[in-house]
Amino acid sequence: MPAEKSQETGREGVFRAKQYLESTTHLRLPWTAYDHESMCKRQRLDGSKKVYDLSGHFLGQRRHPLFVEAKKYSVVGGQGGMYTEYLADIYSVTARACQNDMDDEAEFMWVTWHPFSQNNWAKLTHHDYVRDAVKEHAQRLKLPESAGDVQIDDELCRLVSNRLWLLVLSDRQHELVLSPEELKLAMMHLKREGA
Amino acid sequence: MPGNSLQDAVAAALNSSNQTDVIEGIKGAVISEIELLDPCAEITNTDYFNHSYAPDLVLSWAGDRQVREVYLRYNLRSAQAARDVDLLGGSAPVFFSLDSRHDDVSVAADFRGEFEAESGALVTNAPAIDGFTVEQDTPDTGSVSEPLLSLFRRNVVRGGRGLLISGTAQRLQATPPAGDVEADLAYLAGFEETITEIFRPEAATRLQRAADIVRAARTGDTRLFEQRADLDDNRRLIGGKLELDELRILLPYLLDRANALESDAFWRYIGGMISLKQLEQLAETITLEDLNRLVVANLGEWRAARALVSFSPEAVEQERPAPSWTVQAKMLAATAGAWRVSFTADKRKGGSRDDQMLVRWEDVWPNLSTSSLSSVDLQGMTRRVRVSAEDGSNVFADVDTISSTINDDFRVRSLTLHPTDEESSDLELNFKTMTVEGRNAILGDLAFAAFDVLGWRYPLSEDERAQILGAPVPAGPGIDVPEPPEAVQPPIPQLPRFDGSESGGE
Numbered sequence: 001m002p003a004e005k006s007q008e009t010g011r012e013g014v015f016r017a018k019q020y021l022e023s024t025t026h027l028r029l030p031w032t033a034y035d036h037e038s039m040c041k042r043q044r045l046d047g048s049k050k051v052y053d054l055s056g057h058f059l060g061q062r063r064h065p066l067f068v069e070a071k072k073y074s075v076v077g078g079q080g081g082m083y084t085e086y087l088a089d090i091y092s093v094t095a096r097a098c099q100n101d102m103d104d105e106a107e108f109m110w111v112t113w114h115p116f117s118q119n120n121w122a123k124l125t126h127h128d129y130v131r132d133a134v135k136e137h138a139q140r141l142k143l144p145e146s147a148g149d150v151q152i153d154d155e156l157c158r159l160v161s162n163r164l165w166l167l168v169l170s171d172r173q174h175e176l177v178l179s180p181e182e183l184k185l186a187m188m189h190l191k192r193e194g195a
Numbered sequence: 196m197p198g199n200s201l202q203d204a205v206a207a208a209l210n211s212s213n214q215t216d217v218i219e220g221i222k223g224a225v226i227s228e229i230e231l232l233d234p235c236a237e238i239t240n241t242d243y244f245n246h247s248y249a250p251d252l253v254l255s256w257a258g259d260r261q262v263r264e265v266y267l268r269y270n271l272r273s274a275q276a277a278r279d280v281d282l283l284g285g286s287a288p289v290f291f292s293l294d295s296r297h298d299d300v301s302v303a304a305d306f307r308g309e310f311e312a313e314s315g316a317l318v319t320n321a322p323a324i325d326g327f328t329v330e331q332d333t334p335d336t337g338s339v340s341e342p343l344l345s346l347f348r349r350n351v352v353r354g355g356r357g358l359l360i361s362g363t364a365q366r367l368q369a370t371p372p373a374g375d376v377e378a379d380l381a382y383l384a385g386f387e388e389t390i391t392e393i394f395r396p397e398a399a400t401r402l403q404r405a406a407d408i409v410r411a412a413r414t415g416d417t418r419l420f421e422q423r424a425d426l427d428d429n430r431r432l433i434g435g436k437l438e439l440d441e442l443r444i445l446l447p448y449l450l451d452r453a454n455a456l457e458s459d460a461f462w463r464y465i466g467g468m469i470s471l472k473q474l475e476q477l478a479e480t481i482t483l484e485d486l487n488r489l490v491v492a493n494l495g496e497w498r499a500a501r502a503l504v505s506f507s508p509e510a511v512e513q514e515r516p517a518p519s520w521t522v523q524a525k526m527l528a529a530t531a532g533a534w535r536v537s538f539t540a541d542k543r544k545g546g547s548r549d550d551q552m553l554v555r556w557e558d559v560w561p562n563l564s565t566s567s568l569s570s571v572d573l574q575g576m577t578r579r580v581r582v583s584a585e586d587g588s589n590v591f592a593d594v595d596t597i598s599s600t601i602n603d604d605f606r607v608r609s610l611t612l613h614p615t616d617e618e619s620s621d622l623e624l625n626f627k628t629m630t631v632e633g634r635n636a637i638l639g640d641l642a643f644a645a646f647d648v649l650g651w652r653y654p655l656s657e658d659e660r661a662q663i664l665g666a667p668v669p670a671g672p673g674i675d676v677p678e679p680p681e682a683v684q685p686p687i688p689q690l691p692r693f694d695g696s697e698s699g700g701e
Contacts, residue, residue: 008276015277019247030218030245035269035294039214180283183248 013072014053017111020169021054023177025187027066029056042067042106044092045099046142058107059192064163065106072113079116086110087130088137091160098156109165127154127161201228201321201328205293218244221293222251225267229254231328233349235440245269247277250288256353258438263353264288270295271302271320271360280316287315287395289352295320295360307358315356315395322361326368327351338371339379339409342448343386346405349440354398376414383410404433405445408465412449417458437468442477450485459492466493471527471540471638478522490520490527491665494639498619499527499538502641504629504649507535518655518662529642531663533653536645542632551629553606554651556594562647565591569611569621575603583611610648614640624648639664 011034021027031039033053040055054068069086071079090108097103115121123129131152134143138150145151178186201224208220226238229252236254243249250264264286268274271292279290306318327348344367351359366385371378383406390402411417419432437445449456449465456462466489477483490497509516510533518531526537526544553574568590570583580597584590598605609625620634622644631644642664646655655663 011273011276015247015273019277019282022247028243028246030243031214032269032273035273036209036217038212039217180248181286187249 009072010053010070013070013113016072016173017068017070017169018054020173020177021068021109021111023174023183025183025190025192026059027056028059029054029066029068031055040067042093043096044089044141045096046092050089050093052108061193063193065104066109067106068109068111070111074114076114076116079112079114083110083116083124084133084136087133087160087164088141090164091130091134091156092141092143094160094163095153095156098159105163107163107165108160109167111167111169113169113171115168125161125164125166127157130157130160130164200325201225202295202325205321209294221267225265225291225293226252228324228328229265229352232324233352235349235438236352248283254289254352261353265352266290268292271306271318274318275302275306280314280318284314284316287356288317289355290316290318291324292318292320295322303358303360317352317355317357317359319351319355319359320361323359324351326361326365337373337451338375338382339386339413340367340370340382342409342444343382343402343406344368345444346402346441347386347390349444350394350398350402354394354401356395357393359393379413380410383413400433401435401438401441404435404437405441407433408445409448411461412452412456415455417456417461420461420464421458432464435468436470437465437473439473439476442469442473443481446477446483447481450483450489453485453488456488462489462492463496465489466496471497471499471538474522474527475525475539478525483522484519486520486522486527487518487662490529490638491663494642494665495637497638498635499540499638499641500542500632500634500636501539501544502631502645503537503539504631504645505535505537507531507533510534515656515659518659520663529646529663531646531659532650532655534646534650536642536650538638538641549628551627553608554626556598556605556607559607559610559648559651560591560594562651563591563610563612565589567612567615569613571607571611572609573597573605574608575601575605577603579608580605612640612644612648616640 014032014034018029018032021029031054033040033051037051040052041049042052043049052067053070055065057063057065071077071082073079086108094103094106097106117124120129131154134141134152134157135150138145138152143150143152177183204224204227205221208217208224211217211220222240222244226240229236229238233254235256237256239253239255241250241253244251245267251267252265254263254265255261264283266279266283266288268277268279268290269292274280274290274292283290347367367382367389369382371382387403387406390399390406394402407419411420422432474483474486507516507530509530515532516530518529520527520529522528523535523537526539528535528537530536556571556573568584570581571590571594573580573582573594578601580601582590582593582597607626609623609627612622612624614620614622614633614636616637619636619640622631622633622636622640624631624644626649629649631641631649633641646660646664
């Protein structure tokens with residue numbers, strides 16, 4: 001697929017994900033990487049920055065920030081490898097926030113239109129899977145080593161696992177949600193805190 | 196260094212790293228811009244920003260059930276990727292592209308292709324809006340472009356549709372040279388073409404009506420307004436009511452050219468779209484002078500509740516000031532001869548005094564008609580008598596009989612006249628307070644009663660009457676002067692002092 005076309009498909013996927021997630025009335029996602037990249041960035045342990053497709057926060061009591069990665073794929077593609085890299089980055093980003101005592105309890109969501117790594121599907125959000133991903137990307141993330149072994153914080157892996165979402169969407173998803181007019185009415189009555 | 200444009204304000208807000216500052220900066224800039232374009236819009240700022248379904252702003256207008264949602268979008272490309280027009284276009288909202296640096300050339304054509312012709316949604320961007328709001332250093336040429344472009348600006352957010360980006364409607368920004376009729380007519384034609392393209396039907400109709408009015412004022416050709424309503428004509432006259440903001444722009448343009456516009460039909464058309472209350476409201480923000488043609492043409496159309504007669508301040512300085520209809524102290528006022536009569540739709544307005552001298556019957560009856568007089572309230576030294584015309588009795592004769600048979604010094608305190616139409620109540624003329632009151636009374640009836648009956652001491656000249664009341668022969672409720680009753684001689688109006696002393700009667 002040509003790069004330009006691929007970018008447009010990517011942009012379309014980001015907005016589809018945004019529409020679906022906002023239609024749940026539990027989320028507000030005003031920032032996209034295409035339009036306001038600085039609001040979608042998080043800092044890793046080594047000081048480098050990771051950009052996510054969408055960012056915003058949960059409404060209501062939860063109020064946690066949410067960073068979304070949207071994959072508008074019609075095939076498996078390279079999602080398995082990208083997901084592993086994604087988990088390792090989340091570990092690094094969360095570690096950075098905790099290290100600076102600036103943990104805002106940010107959550108992370110991978111939204112895809114095509115499942116991947118199906119042999120491991122049930123484990124993809126498990127803390128062991130996070131640990132394996134971190135180990136695989138330790139060098140890239142410049143994680144500290146001790147006696148030749150990478151130091152991985154198991155508690156942090158559990159924390160990341162708890163803050164992880166994996167969602168599969170369908171092209172027909174929009175047919176199952178409330179219409180825009182119905183949603184506006186619902187939102188008006190729900191009055192979610194933080195909207 | 197940031198400038199004053201919306202683009203600059205948005206760019207400055209986007210530079211912030213604080214989410215709240217970005218949102219408040221952007222929304223604040225857009226709200227200011229909308230307020231500048233359409234001062235009549237009431238703007239509700241929602242709690243959302245760039246949400247898929249919830250609008251950022253909701254606009255409404257007093258007296259109009261229509262609301263218009265505004266969705267802020269970063270750019271057209273994102274609005275297109277989100278299929279915003281398809282998803283949300285049903286409620287005819289405004290999609291406002293904020294950061295249009297990469298918009299116009301590459302996306303506009305694609306976007307236009309996706310736009311359904313019948314969609315009522317408006318897609319616009321910051322440069323387009325800046326084009327209409329940034330102050331342009333254009334000389335005041337008196338061209339048709341001034342009122343029309345002002346109306347265009349005020350309607351663009353409320354009634355615009357389709358893709359309005361920088362360049363669209365650019366030709367409307369060019370002011371024709373001063374005094375060039377051909378250039379003004381070409382501008383009018385371009386204006387009409389543009390409003391059909393980029394306004395929703397109801398807004399296009401409003402603007403077409405304004406164009407019709409401005410064309411007539413510019414050319415003096417008022418034939419459109421003189422056609423009979425029952426005739427099947429290709430060019431129909433557009434009815435409805437002018438809104439206050441339209442009046443604020445159109446009325447000064449028309450009044451400046453009133454001397455060249457003699458058609459009563461034209462002025463009645465304009466008057467039919469204005470209420471007295473609107474005139475009073477307008478006077479709070481603009482100067483309304485020389486309303487003669489407008490008011491005189493609508494004496495039989497406009498309605499008020501009260502007329503208050505007082506001495507004209509101009510008459511103190513000039514012997515006979517030029518008769519004029521103006522708005523004074525937020526009330527429509529007619530100044531002619533010795534009098535100023537103020538009219539209001541609200542009986543509570545204008546105040547009143549209660550210290551004027553009562554008058555003799557023989558001083559006022561020459562200005563009354565038998566058919567219109569309903570009752571007379573007579574005040575004597577020891578008694579008060581009300582004579583009314585029930586069962587077809589003749590009030591004139593009854594008053595004369597009472598005056599000649601009862602030994603008392605009767606004066607007229609007040610009297611009641613029938614109106615000339617069936618919709619309004621009787622008119623109550625009070626000589627003590629120098630007021631005429633009636634419910635839903637025709638302005639002409641109030642004016643005639645005020646000048647001819649309450650103002651009997653200083654009658655208007657024929658010329659003054661023609662200028663203020665529109666006809667050399669009175670046509671109000673005080674007309675049709677009867678033969679004088681026997682034993683009563685028609686009085687010669689004397690010139691009493693209105694300072695509490697008396698010279699008009701015994």
